[in-house]
Amino acid sequence: MTFTPTDLEVEGAAGGETAGHPAPSSPPAQRRRLVRAFLRDRTAVACAVYILLIILMALTAPLLVKISGWGPYEFDQSAVDPNLGGLPLGWGGGMGAEHWFGVEPGNGRDIFARIVYGARVSMTIALAATVLTSVLGVVFGLVAGYFGGRVDMLISRVMEFLMAFPALIFMIAVLSALPADNRQFLLVVVISVFGWPYLARIVRGQTMSLKEREFVESARASGASSLQIIFKEILPNLASTIIVMTTLAVPGYVGTEAGLSFLGVGVVPPTPSWGQMIASSVPWYAVDPAYFIIPGTFLFLLVLSFTVLGDRIKKIVESGEGRA
Amino acid sequence: MSRFLFNRLLGMVVVLFLVCLFTFVVFFVLSPDPAVQICGKNCTPEAIDQIRENLGLDQPFWTQFWTFITGLFAGRTYGTGANAIECAAPCLGYSFQTSQPVADMIVQRLPVSATIAIGAAVLWLLAGVAGGLVSAVREGKFADRFIAGLTLTGMSVPNYVLALALQFLLVVTLGWLPFPQAVPFGDDPVQWFANFLMPWIVLAIGAAAVYTRLTRANVIESLQENYVRTARAKGLSPGLVWRRHALRPALTPIVTIFGMDFANLLGGALITETVFGLNGIGKLAADSITKNDQPVIMGVTLLAAFLVVVGAMVVDLLYTAIDPRVRVGSAK
Amino acid sequence: MSTAKDTAAAEPLLRVRDLTVAFPTAQGPVEVVKSLDFDVARGGALGIVGESGSGKSMTSLAVMGLLPKGAERTGRIEFAGTELTALRERAMRAVRGDRIAMIFQDPLSSLNPYYTVGTQIAEAYRSHRRGVTRRQARAVAIAAMERVRIRDAARRVDHYPHQFSGGMRQRVMIAMMLSMEPELIIADEPTTALDVTVQAQILDLLAEIRADTGAGLVLITHDLAVVSEVTDHIVVMRDGALVEQGSAERIFTDPQEPYTRMLLDAVPRIDDEIGLLRTTEEDR
Numbered sequence: 001m002t003f004t005p006t007d008l009e010v011e012g013a014a015g016g017e018t019a020g021h022p023a024p025s026s027p028p029a030q031r032r033r034l035v036r037a038f039l040r041d042r043t044a045v046a047c048a049v050y051i052l053l054i055i056l057m058a059l060t061a062p063l064l065v066k067i068s069g070w071g072p073y074e075f076d077q078s079a080v081d082p083n084l085g086g087l088p089l090g091w092g093g094g095m096g097a098e099h100w101f102g103v104e105p106g107n108g109r110d111i112f113a114r115i116v117y118g119a120r121v122s123m124t125i126a127l128a129a130t131v132l133t134s135v136l137g138v139v140f141g142l143v144a145g146y147f148g149g150r151v152d153m154l155i156s157r158v159m160e161f162l163m164a165f166p167a168l169i170f171m172i173a174v175l176s177a178l179p180a181d182n183r184q185f186l187l188v189v190v191i192s193v194f195g196w197p198y199l200a201r202i203v204r205g206q207t208m209s210l211k212e213r214e215f216v217e218s219a220r221a222s223g224a225s226s227l228q229i230i231f232k233e234i235l236p237n238l239a240s241t242i243i244v245m246t247t248l249a250v251p252g253y254v255g256t257e258a259g260l261s262f263l264g265v266g267v268v269p270p271t272p273s274w275g276q277m278i279a280s281s282v283p284w285y286a287v288d289p290a291y292f293i294i295p296g297t298f299l300f301l302l303v304l305s306f307t308v309l310g311d312r313i314k315k316i317v318e319s320g321e322g323r324a
Numbered sequence: 325m326s327r328f329l330f331n332r333l334l335g336m337v338v339v340l341f342l343v344c345l346f347t348f349v350v351f352f353v354l355s356p357d358p359a360v361q362i363c364g365k366n367c368t369p370e371a372i373d374q375i376r377e378n379l380g381l382d383q384p385f386w387t388q389f390w391t392f393i394t395g396l397f398a399g400r401t402y403g404t405g406a407n408a409i410e411c412a413a414p415c416l417g418y419s420f421q422t423s424q425p426v427a428d429m430i431v432q433r434l435p436v437s438a439t440i441a442i443g444a445a446v447l448w449l450l451a452g453v454a455g456g457l458v459s460a461v462r463e464g465k466f467a468d469r470f471i472a473g474l475t476l477t478g479m480s481v482p483n484y485v486l487a488l489a490l491q492f493l494l495v496v497t498l499g500w501l502p503f504p505q506a507v508p509f510g511d512d513p514v515q516w517f518a519n520f521l522m523p524w525i526v527l528a529i530g531a532a533a534v535y536t537r538l539t540r541a542n543v544i545e546s547l548q549e550n551y552v553r554t555a556r557a558k559g560l561s562p563g564l565v566w567r568r569h570a571l572r573p574a575l576t577p578i579v580t581i582f583g584m585d586f587a588n589l590l591g592g593a594l595i596t597e598t599v600f601g602l603n604g605i606g607k608l609a610a611d612s613i614t615k616n617d618q619p620v621i622m623g624v625t626l627l628a629a630f631l632v633v634v635g636a637m638v639v640d641l642l643y644t645a646i647d648p649r650v651r652v653g654s655a656k
Numbered sequence: 657m658s659t660a661k662d663t664a665a666a667e668p669l670l671r672v673r674d675l676t677v678a679f680p681t682a683q684g685p686v687e688v689v690k691s692l693d694f695d696v697a698r699g700g701a702l703g704i705v706g707e708s709g710s711g712k713s714m715t716s717l718a719v720m721g722l723l724p725k726g727a728e729r730t731g732r733i734e735f736a737g738t739e740l741t742a743l744r745e746r747a748m749r750a751v752r753g754d755r756i757a758m759i760f761q762d763p764l765s766s767l768n769p770y771y772t773v774g775t776q777i778a779e780a781y782r783s784h785r786r787g788v789t790r791r792q793a794r795a796v797a798i799a800a801m802e803r804v805r806i807r808d809a810a811r812r813v814d815h816y817p818h819q820f821s822g823g824m825r826q827r828v829m830i831a832m833m834l835s836m837e838p839e840l841i842i843a844d845e846p847t848t849a850l851d852v853t854v855q856a857q858i859l860d861l862l863a864e865i866r867a868d869t870g871a872g873l874v875l876i877t878h879d880l881a882v883v884s885e886v887t888d889h890i891v892v893m894r895d896g897a898l899v900e901q902g903s904a905e906r907i908f909t910d911p912q913e914p915y916t917r918m919l920l921d922a923v924p925r926i927d928d929e930i931g932l933l934r935t936t937e938e939d940r
Contacts (some may be wrong), residue, residue, distance in 0.1 A: 130529060142637045164339055164630040164636055166588055169609065170347075173625040176613050177351050183478055262484055264613055278484055282599060286496045296485035304480035311476060550765040556722055557760075558780035558832070559753030570778070572770050648816040649769050 021228040037316045044312035047305035054302055056293055065117070068100055068108035070139050072117040072272050077108055093290030101294050104283050111294055118295065121273040122302075125184055126253040129191040133253075136196035138238070141203025142230050146211055151175045153206070159197035167194040167257070175265035183268050185281040199245050203238060210234050240317045247310035251303040256301055328644070336637050343629040344396075348389050351622050352381070360620045362420055368634050375420055378402040378409065382461030399405040417625035421615060426623030430605055437604035440597065441589045443520055444527035449582065451532040453575065456539020461546060471536060487526045494522065503601075523600050527593060531585055536576065542574035549573070576646050587635025588628075662778065667737065667867035669872040670719070671747035671841055675731035676713050677723060677896075685728070688714045690897040691858045691865035696889075701866060701873040703883030703904065705919065712876045715893075719874075720758055721748045736839060754784040757833035761845035763825035764785075767817035777801070777832045784836060800831035804861060823854035827861070834865060840872040841865075847882060859885050880919050884908060892916050 001239055011074040038044055058062065095104030095113070104222065117210050144155040171190045178186060210216060219233050258275025260266035267273035269280070274295045281292035352358050359376040360367070375381075380388055380400070390399060399413035411418050416426040455475070459468045494501045501518050546552065547570050555569040590605070597606035605624060612620035644650045667722045676920040677689040689711040696702045699700075704712045717723050719733055721740065733740040735756065740748065752898040768776060777800055778793035794813065801809035819827055821898040826846060833841060836878065843862060847855035863886045864874050875887055883890055890907045892915065910919045 066456075162344060163338060164633060165343070166625075166632045169594070169625050169628040170596070172609065172613065174350050176616070176621055177618065195441065221431050247373050251480060258482055259484070259595060263598070263610055275482075275484075278482075278488070282484075285492055285509065289492050292485070292488045292492075296482070296488065300481050300485055303482065304477065307480045342804065549768075550760060550762060551768040554766045554829075554832075555768070557720055557758040558750060558752070558783070559749045560779065560783050561749065564779070564783060568771070569768055575767070576770075607829065647770070648772075649818050652816055652819065 010040075024150075034316055037319070038313070041312055041316070044309055044316075047312075050301060050305045051309070054077060055123060057116055058123045060208050061116045061120050065113045066096075068110065068112050068251070069098070071112050072109065072113040073270055074113075075104055075109060087287055093269045093294075094289045102290050104280070105288050111277075111291070113275060115274070115295060115298060118272040118274045118277060119298070120193075121184065121267055121271060122254060122257055122275075122299075123266075124189050125138060125257045126250055128188045129195065129253045129257075130246055130250050130285055132188060132192040133195040133199060133249060136192060136240065137199030137202055137245075138235075138242060140196065141200035142207050142234065142238075144205025145204040146201070146226065146234065148208070155200070156204075159200055162194055162197045163201075165194065168256070168275060170194070171256070172263060172265050175260065183266065187257060187260065187266055191253055194241040195249065195253070197248070199242070202245060206238055206241060207234055212239055244310065244314045244317055247306065247313050251306035251310070254303050254306065329641075332640055334638060336633050339633050340630060343633070344626065347622055347625050347629075348392060352388060353385065358618070371420070378420075385403065411628065414556055415628055417619035419617050419620050421617045422620075429620060430623060430627055431609050434606045436602055437590055437593065437597070437606065438521050439520060440527065440593055440602065440604055442588060442591060443524040444509060445582070445586050446530070446550055447524050448532040449578075450536025450629075451528065453539050453578070455532065455536035457543060459540040460543035460547070461610075463540075471540075475493060475533035475536045475548050479530045481529065482529060483526050484595045484599050484637075486529065487522070487596060490522050491599075507523060511540060523593075523596050526596050527589065535582075538578060538581070539574065541578060545571060546570045546574040552628035559572065571591075576643070579642055579646065583635045583639035583642065584632065587631040590631050592629075663695075669698045669700070669736055670696040670874070671732070671734040672719070673732040673734075675715065675729070675733065676719060677711070677718050678728045678730075678784065679726060680728070688727075688896045689718065692891075692896075692897075692898055694874045694891050694898075694901060696874055697839070699866070699872060700889060700935060701863075701869045701875065701887040702877045703881055703887035703890045704874060704893060705878065705883055705890060706899075707878055709895075710893040711896035712893050713844055715897075716758065716844050716874065716876055719842065719921075720752060720756065721745075722752075738804050748820045750784070753780050753838075754836050755838055756840045756842065757836055757838035758842040758844065759826070759833055760831045762849045763822065763829050764817060764849075765823060766829060769817055772814050772816055773801075773820070773828045773832075774798070776817075777828070777835055780832060781835050789839075793887075796833070796835050800835040801828070803865075804828075806831070822850050823857060826850060826854075826858050830858075830861060830865070834869075837869060838871055840874065842874045842876070843875045845878070848877070848879075855882070856885075862886060880908075880922070 004256070029075055070076065087105050088103050090096060090102075093105070101115060104114070140155050140159075145154040168174075171194065175183070175186060188235070191288055202247050211229075216229060219229050257266055257273065258278070260274045261275035262279040264276075264279065267276050271278060277295040278292050278299070281295070282287070284291050359372045359379070359381055362375055362379070380391060381393075394400065395411065395413070395415035397413055402409040402411060409418060412427075413426045414427055415612055416430065418425050419429065422429070455471050459471045462468045491503075495503055501522060502515070521617050521648075549569075552565060552569050555565045558570075573593050593604060594606035594610045596602075597604040598610040601607070605627070608622060609624040612624070672692060672694050675689055675692040676687055678685040678687045680686075692711075692715060694702065694704075704710045704715060707910075714723070714727075716865070718727075718729050719735075719740070721743075723729060728888060729741065731763075735751070738751075740751065742752070767773065771779075775792060777797035778790070781796050782788050782790075783792045787857070798809045798813050799906045806812055806824060806827050817828070820828060828848075841862070846862065847858050850858060859882060862873065862875070865871070866886075873886070875883055877883055878891075888904050889901070890904050891901040892907070892913070894915055899915050900907070902912075907916060908920065911920055
């Protein structure tokens, strides 16, 4: 399983507890100090650089493919050996000047091109799901925490229900039952529907404690509306928590997308995605290991980078708050 | 206490009902033509008509849903006359592609899934708790940082990538392990162990990483509790302080998430079972996705939901038994 | 406890000299206790008074050898003729709990919620007295609970901390320490977390135990009203350093330092409601 709800839950609980007492205000000086602390952390910077490279790669995919010479959907029968069931010719799955990362066995599609285009799909889905979950999580968390009472009870029940759900298998069920026309969009929706409660729960808890604080009281006394209080007074104080939680959530979504595509309910071929590339490499792993090693490594490093980055940001924010 | 139990049971029933409803809606209402979906890829118009009639798809939604729910408890009969198909309780559905009740298919696969889940659980509990303890004791030292690196890696490696890499390395290149096959324990214990070792490792690694982090955080936190200071002030030996006053509070929350994770795994090891070709419930689900055998997917989904909900319930009860603050109400 | 020989009678039970506790920080070591000297006479009761952050709790933890990680302790702590700073951890453990006992501010968090109070009282006794059976230790626990006047002790011994009220929990803590018959009792803000009426009961109990057992007492508090009732000698601390010390009577009637006078002003008198207000402010 690439996505166990408890993974996120644990991270969530830890994140919530550590960022449990947000500073009443985060002046720019403090922010600058956090940025400096971040830049001094070599591992964190390395992870950020890798992520930026992948994003850059995804953005410039058409250009890169022009340079490498092969598109993601072009077959190259000259690169595979039909006598060996379509095994790529040459060392490392057909790596060379012609095909930088080799070719897919069988049809001879260029792996570099598919990696580059796969990055587009994977990143788009993961980032879109992150944005959607964050919005849902923050809004529902704020509303539940600020208004309390029945609204809170309703939202909390829904959250409990969604968190008690076997998310992965249900995503599979939903995706397999629904038509495959717009899979990427569906993937984002399904991942988000099951993802938002983990953030919302923490936002809710913090909102509940923040709304009792003096600066909120004084804003209320001076006649600010609920909306103004929520967005102007409470939300800015949740910034660090939200940043930490979302960074920690991205790797989960990258993994979930890849896992679902791996199982055949995610991105539909021939559109490339890393998970789906790995899935199609399963029958070939013994004879053409490069076919799974390349997308596997890209995927692993991306998830690792996001995880480490989230971890480091959390630590930096924590120590920053500890000193503040 | 009995009131708590009753509320908990009621909550469980409600959640399960909603899961059924949710699943049912997804498969029979949102789906463009359930009969076509259920029939599968190689299907004749006659078969589709047959299924449509058997399932009563022309009936109103609530009637269909009611038949489905009663089928869970009392079993149901699909169709009438000579073509009638019996589906004994608990009827999770009927696979028209394989001509088998879904429940039977699941029961057949259960031993393999249970073996995989139990083995993996033992592995990740041992590794996670041990790793967490070592990290906590050596906080900030080399061992702690080393383990932290391992856990981040363990959390990040997608398990199918790990599965393929392990197979390539241990089976193909080095030849240390056989290609996994579900050999019954009674036939050849050594073979059995060798076959299941890789799936166990693959499934355990992510959870082990999470448990390591959790254990570490909990132990470090509980060591700062005032009652640990009291225990030291009483002159207890460090061993006693650790065993009685730091570990018990630190490890109790682990029980909570363990139950959930285990239940999750029992019905949800789709990827690992598929990659290793082990015929468990997960592989059943994955195969059904490929064949588009909807009733089976739905049945497995329901089972997985049931396991998770029951798992949560068991955990709650266990927690109650472990934590005296919940078990014994305050009687001042 | 009356084994004190005549020669030792003049010698104090606890003699602290030049005690300094420092924490290393990026800006160099920060001293939280600065070169402190004080004595506790045999059977005497010493009050250490100061506001929060004055280093009084660190002083008590330094005596117990329970300072947080990273803290550095220098100076001498002589207890009944033994230099505690020279003891190895194992030897110090034999002193802790058995000969010097300590009770803390918050009795709820100071008791482990997972074990019955009986278990927690008995475990100290069993770890210090070899060959004590479970049953004997339980009897000791019940006796100790009866001694601190917990009613129905034979039944309450099997209750968990959350089943007791705040004052009763503190009684449990005192029973825990009492079961060991210590020579020195260190009480760190033992009444701060309690209601005013309960505070008086706990202080009476401490005074009574001291009178019964002849044990020495160190009472640490921010509240001069508390020490006035039970102690005969007072040490006033501020920012880790000694402000002044002397007999309780002298400190109350003739304070030498303005800081002491300020603390004295905060002591509530029956006819002084403003004073009461001030102490509650300080409680925060």
